[in-house]
Amino acid sequence: xxxxxxxxxxxxxxxxxxxxxxxxxxxxxxxxxxxxxxxxxxxxxxxxxxxxxxxxxxxxxxxxxxxxxxxxxxxxxxxxxxxxxxxxxxxxxxxxxxxxxxxxxxxxxxxxxxxxxxxxxxxxxxxxxxxxxxxxxxxxxxxxxxxxxxxxxxxxxxxxxxxxxxxxxxxxxxxxxxxxxxxxxxxxxxxxxxxxxxxxxxxxxxxxxxxxxxxxxxxxxxxxxxxxxxxxxxxxxxxxxxxxxxxxxxxxxxxxxxxxxxxxxxxxxxxxxxxxxxxxxxxxxxxxxxxxxxxxxxxxxxxxxxxxxxxxxxxxxxxxxxxxxxxxxxxxxxxxxxxxxxxxxxxxxxxxxxxxxxxxxxxxxxxxxxxxxxxxxxxxxxxxxxxxxxxxxxxxxxxxxxxxxxxxxxxxxxxxxxxxxxxxxxxxxxxxxxxxxx
Amino acid sequence: xxxxxxxxxxxxxxxxxxxxxxxxxxxxxxxxxxxxxxxxxxxxxxxxxxxxxxxxxxxxxxxxxxxxxxxxxxxxxxxxxxxxxxxxxxxxxxxxxxxxxxxxxxxxxxxxxxxxxxxxxxxxxxxxxxxxxxxxxxxxxxxxxxxxxxxxxxxxxxxxxxxxxxxxxxxxxxxxxxxxxxxxxxxxxxxxxxxxxxxxxxxxxxxxxxxxxxxxxxxxxxxxxxxxxxxxxxxxxxxxxxxxxxxxxxxxxxxxxxxxxxxxxxxxxxxxxxxxxxxxxxxxxxxxxxxxxxxxxxxxxxxxxxxxxxxxxxxxxxxxxxxxxxxxxxxxxxxxxxxxxxxxxxxxxxxxxxxxxxxxxxxxxxxxxxxxxxxxxxxxxxxxxxxxxxxxxxxxxxxxxxxxxxxxxxxxxxxxxxxxx
Numbered sequence: 001x002x003x004x005x006x007x008x009x010x011x012x013x014x015x016x017x018x019x020x021x022x023x024x025x026x027x028x029x030x031x032x033x034x035x036x037x038x039x040x041x042x043x044x045x046x047x048x049x050x051x052x053x054x055x056x057x058x059x060x061x062x063x064x065x066x067x068x069x070x071x072x073x074x075x076x077x078x079x080x081x082x083x084x085x086x087x088x089x090x091x092x093x094x095x096x097x098x099x100x101x102x103x104x105x106x107x108x109x110x111x112x113x114x115x116x117x118x119x120x121x122x123x124x125x126x127x128x129x130x131x132x133x134x135x136x137x138x139x140x141x142x143x144x145x146x147x148x149x150x151x152x153x154x155x156x157x158x159x160x161x162x163x164x165x166x167x168x169x170x171x172x173x174x175x176x177x178x179x180x181x182x183x184x185x186x187x188x189x190x191x192x193x194x195x196x197x198x199x200x201x202x203x204x205x206x207x208x209x210x211x212x213x214x215x216x217x218x219x220x221x222x223x224x225x226x227x228x229x230x231x232x233x234x235x236x237x238x239x240x241x242x243x244x245x246x247x248x249x250x251x252x253x254x255x256x257x258x259x260x261x262x263x264x265x266x267x268x269x270x271x272x273x274x275x276x277x278x279x280x281x282x283x284x285x286x287x288x289x290x291x292x293x294x295x296x297x298x299x300x301x302x303x304x305x306x307x308x309x310x311x312x313x314x315x316x317x318x319x320x321x322x323x324x325x326x327x328x329x330x331x332x333x334x335x336x337x338x339x340x341x342x343x344x345x346x347x348x349x350x351x352x353x354x355x356x357x358x359x360x361x362x363x364x365x366x367x368x369x370x371x372x373x374x375x376x377x378x379x380x381x382x383x384x385x386x387x388x389x390x391x392x393x394x395x396x397x398x399x400x401x402x403x404x405x406x407x408x409x410x411x412x413x414x415x416x417x418x419x420x421x422x423x424x425x426x427x428x429x430x431x432x433x434x435x436x437x438x
Numbered sequence: 439x440x441x442x443x444x445x446x447x448x449x450x451x452x453x454x455x456x457x458x459x460x461x462x463x464x465x466x467x468x469x470x471x472x473x474x475x476x477x478x479x480x481x482x483x484x485x486x487x488x489x490x491x492x493x494x495x496x497x498x499x500x501x502x503x504x505x506x507x508x509x510x511x512x513x514x515x516x517x518x519x520x521x522x523x524x525x526x527x528x529x530x531x532x533x534x535x536x537x538x539x540x541x542x543x544x545x546x547x548x549x550x551x552x553x554x555x556x557x558x559x560x561x562x563x564x565x566x567x568x569x570x571x572x573x574x575x576x577x578x579x580x581x582x583x584x585x586x587x588x589x590x591x592x593x594x595x596x597x598x599x600x601x602x603x604x605x606x607x608x609x610x611x612x613x614x615x616x617x618x619x620x621x622x623x624x625x626x627x628x629x630x631x632x633x634x635x636x637x638x639x640x641x642x643x644x645x646x647x648x649x650x651x652x653x654x655x656x657x658x659x660x661x662x663x664x665x666x667x668x669x670x671x672x673x674x675x676x677x678x679x680x681x682x683x684x685x686x687x688x689x690x691x692x693x694x695x696x697x698x699x700x701x702x703x704x705x706x707x708x709x710x711x712x713x714x715x716x717x718x719x720x721x722x723x724x725x726x727x728x729x730x731x732x733x734x735x736x737x738x739x740x741x742x743x744x745x746x747x748x749x750x751x752x753x754x755x756x757x758x759x760x761x762x763x764x765x766x767x768x769x770x771x772x773x774x775x776x777x778x779x780x781x782x783x784x785x786x787x788x789x790x791x792x793x794x795x796x797x798x799x800x801x802x803x804x805x806x807x808x809x810x811x812x813x814x815x816x817x818x819x820x821x822x823x824x825x826x827x828x829x830x831x832x833x834x835x836x837x838x839x840x841x842x843x844x845x846x847x848x849x850x851x852x853x854x855x856x857x858x859x
Contacts, residue, residue, distance in 0.1 A: 068718045075454045076461035078714050085750050086809065148535035148545060207534050213508070214532055218461050229743030232811050238503050238624060240707050243715055246741065249750040282753040283799060284806070333796035390822055 035129040037164050040104030041180030047100040057261075058254030059093055062247055066097055069243060073103075073182045076218035079209075081192075083226045084247030087288045090225050091190055093247075098188075104165065104180040109190040116204050120150040123187065127157035147207045151214060161185055162219055184219045192226040196233075209239040249285050252277060258287060259294065267311040272301050275321055276328060283332060293331060300327050387429065399425065442723065448675055449725035452665055453717065459662060460714045463509035464516075466706065469661055470650060471510055477645050482514045484643070488618050489518070489525055489584045494610040496619040496640050498592065500626050501647025504707020507622050508590060510647070515586070527553045527578070528586045533594025539601045543567040546587075550574050572609050579614035592621035596631040603632070607639040649704045658706075659696070660687055662713065663727065675725070682726045695732055699739070712739065744834050747810045748842030753850060754795060755803045757782060759812065759839060760853050762832050772816055772829035775804050791852055801826065 053060055069080055082090045098105045106126045113119035121140035125132065130141035144150050165183045189208065195201050207214075212222055222242070226233075230244050250258065256273055263269040276297060280290055301324045312320065374382075388396070459465050471478030481497070488495040499507040519526055529549045536542040544560075547567045551558035554574075562570070578585050587606060589595055595603055610617045619640075621628070632640065650658065663683055665676045686692055699712055715735035720727055748756075761781040765773045779797060786794045805825060807813050816829045834842075840857055843849050 065719075069715070071457055071718060072450050072454055075457045077457070078461065078711055085747075086806075146535075146538075146541060148541050151535060152548075203534070210534060214534070218458070227809060228811050229747065231743045240504050240711060243711065244738065244741065246738075246746065248746065282793060283795060284752050284754070284802065285750070286806075289802070333799055390824070392819075392822060 035131050037104070037129070037161065037168070038179050039129070040106065040126070040161070040185070041102055042095070042099035044099065046102045047096060049100060052096055052100045055096070056089060056093055057257035058250050059089055059247070062245065063093060063097060065245060066093070069245065070097070070101065070221070074184055076184070077221045079212050079222040079224065079242035080245055081224045081226060081230055081242040082245045082247065083229050085249050085286070086227055087286045088247040088249055090247050094188060094223060094225060098186070102181045103184065103186060104161070104182070105186040105188055107188045107190065110194040111191045114194070115198065116147070116200055117145045120144045124153055124157060127154070127161055147203070155215065155217070158185060158217060158220060184221055186221040186223060188223045188225065190225045192224045193228045193232070205233065206239060209242065250287065252281055255281070255285070255287070255290065259291075265311070268302065269298070271312050271317045271320070272298055275324065279328060279332060297324070297327065297331050300324060383429070445725055446722050448671060449720065449722045451671060452679065452725070453720055453722070455665065455669065456663065456717045457714065460710050460717065463506070464513060466662065466710055467506045467509040467513060470506070470654070470658065470706070471513060477647055478510050478514060480645060481510065482517065485514060485518060485586070485618060486521070489522055492582060492616050494615065494617055496607070496621075497643045497645065498621045498623065498629060499645050499647065500623055500628065502705050503624050504705035505647040505649060506706055507647050511588065511620065511622065525582065526584050526586060528588060530588045531590065533589065533591030537594040537597060540564050542602045543571065546571055568605060575609050575615040575617060576612070579616045582616065584616045584618060586618045586620065589619065589621045592623035593625045593628045593631060596628060600633050600636050603636050607636060611639065649706065655700070655709070656687070659713065660684070663717070679726055686727060686729060689729065692729060692732065695736055699736055712736070744812070744838055745842050745845065747812055748839070749846060751807070752803065753793060754800065755807055756843065756846065756849065756853055757793060758800065758803055758807065759832065760856050761785065762813065763836055763839060764856065766832065772831065774829050775801065775826040778804070785856065789852055791850070793850065
């Protein structure tokens with residue numbers, strides 16, 4: 001599909017390892033590359049509509065609606081809010097739609113741009129065709145912290161880009177020269193729900209939603225992508241809401257289509273899916289989690305087969321089913337964790353779909369990989385450090401205060417607070433020990 | 439084949455025309471401002487008298503969001519700039535961006551410099567900028583040039599110490615200055631937010647922008663959506679389009695639809711957005727607007743996000759929500775992941791359900807619920823603790839949960855039974 005990513009290296013790799021490992025591809029562009037206006041479009045072959053629709057099973061109506069809302073070439077638009085659960089394809093559909101339309105767009109994600117300054121500077125860098133490289137010690141083209149500065153710089157940069165685009169549209173046909181079409185620029189803001197956790201969210205969110213009115217430039221289109229629904233963004237100053245576009249979770253049939261794509265032995269995989277899809281769907285319907293679980297399970301499923309290309313008949317299906325059956329129950333209870341290093345190179349696409357929720361299990365995995373010896377006292381120190389970082393300061397004060405409790409109100413509040421939790425510090429300690437596998 | 443392509447091209451052109459009209463506030467609000475007692479004429483009268491009689495003035499434009507305050511103001515200003523090209527200069531500030539005094543004065547200085555082709559220095563301090571502004575006001579007053587300050591989102595300027603407002607209004611009190619301050623806000627009580635000294639210097643002139651009447655709205659819709667006869671589109675296509683549009687607008691069902699929409703969102707801005715959506719759904723092969731387009735647009739605006747979220751949940755997540763509901767019924771005010779798990783286990787023990795999963799799988803489901811905002815943490819103070827120990831609460835009512843469970847495909851019957859207990 002889109003850009004390929006170099007295989008991720010785990011945190012434990014040293015710098016010399018990553019430098020010498022020839023398996024890592026070099027990044028797409030050499031250091032001295034200067035971006036131009038062609039970079040505002042997707043840098044790959046444009047897609048036809050049929051390819052676009054067929055590569056996203058179950059998303060036909062959403063793609064068509066998005067195309068309708070974006071409208072024909074050079075037609076102004078109202079801001080759009082694309083929302084839906086995680087891994088429902090919002091970002092990929094939006095990007096592929098822009099690839100199909102071949103229009104210039106600026107993409108910024110609020111996960112990588114985790115503060116307003118970084119967000120503003122990333123957008124300005126893309127608009128002013130500035131690439132951070134070692135020559136300028138990785139600085140942005142302009143320092144921009146406040147929304148007022150951002151609006152001024154954005155206006156100038158947009159006007160430059162738009163005159164550039166208007167000049168180009170008169171010349172050679174864009175299909176041949178690889179230039180993006182049209183005289184409109186689209187700004188795509190991804191992962192908008194992260195902004196709610198920022199410090200300055202009370203000023204940045206209203207600013208972004210009102211950006212259309214503030215800029216007053218009909219040649220700019222705004223698209224917001226969010227994991228949470230629009231009612232989580234209600235602000236007390238109000239704004240004319242963007243047009244919502246909802247991406248529902250995939251149904252079981254869609255999941256079947258998705259997993260059947262790119263399978264070498266489709267009939268074998270179909271029989272596998274018949275067995276596992278329904279029980280796993282009761283637990284989760286997210287594609288990334290299911291993919292991680294199915295890949296390992298499918299290996300177990302096809303273990304007894306000597307010939308992997310065979311299409312199974314009823315007898316074989318029944319035998320395979322009885323072989324896999326005990327494993328399903330245990331696989332359901334395993335969390336959908338991403339494999340560690342040895343399988344990493346084969347399954348790079350699963351790595352990128354790892355969500356932040358697997359950090360709990362990630363810790364477990366990392367501790368599995370400790371290969372140096374720790375003395376018992378060091379382990380106790382580690383446990384106490386962990387506990388000390390988890391306990392709130394008031395609890396520490398009340399438990400370890402040597403003169404007895406200083407404030408009786410504090411004690412009452414703490415007791416009530418902890419009673420509901422059904423655990424004492426001792427239980428927490430035991431739990432931690434279990435959890436760390438000691 | 440060729441005819442179809444031609445027809446599509448025509449409809450595309452018509453679509454483009456309609457979309458650009460709907461996105462252009464000037465076009466939208468001009469017909470509404472034609473009558474002599476409209477806000478447009480009142481505003482124009484006030485500003486033009488201040489310009490011609492060389493006096494200071496201040497005015498507030500109030501109205502709900504989308505009622506066209508800034509659009510009408512821009513119309514007035516563009517007309518006046520044509521009428522008196524040398525006598526007016528406009529400074530525009532926005533409360534979302536410039537509520538900080540330093541920022542605001544810097545922006546004022548920058549716009550003044552741009553207007554009069556002076557060199558703007560980015561390192562000028564607050565005092566320099568304010569002295570510059572006062573000097574410019576004096577000079578413009580002596581040259582009989584009026585400076586119009588447009589303060590958008592006025593309620594943001596009224597937060598904090600209101601230094602900027604005070605210095606602006608104070609500078610206007612001097613004999614030489616000629617300035618008009620126009621505040622635009624969505625809060626109808628914004629003048630109550632002003633400090634006493636600021637309010638005393640502010641003239642209590644207010645213009646209220648209310649939504650137009652029903653007949654005006656209908657006339658407005660027809661005017662906006664009809665294709666003009668003198669455009670580059672062929673005459674018979676335009677005539678047929680307009681004819682069908684008229685028939686559609688007089689249809690009872692269409693009127694009902696518009697009434698339903700307007701009962702929630704009654705400003706022109708919202709109506710325009712609705713029309714934009716409906717126009718975008720126009721079928722290009724047919725080339726005409728149909729009732730179906732408007733129906734789709736209405737249904738996409740009438741979503742129920744929480745029910746959609748519930749429909750997207752997996753069965754395990756439904757179990758967890760039902761467990762939390764039961765805990766609430768049992769008068770437990772706050773619960774965390776472990777209490778929900780004990781409840782889950784007790785349900786499994788008493789009913790022997792087949793859906794019993796281990797703790798870590800349930801934790802993933804729990805975090806998914808947090809992400810969808812169906813549950814949330816009670817307070818933000820427990821960042822040190824992990825997700826399992828922090829107390830949470832359900833963000834949907836039991837009626838919504840019940841409705842969601844009923845509309846869920848293949849919902850286990852046990853859950854409905856548990857909810858009914």
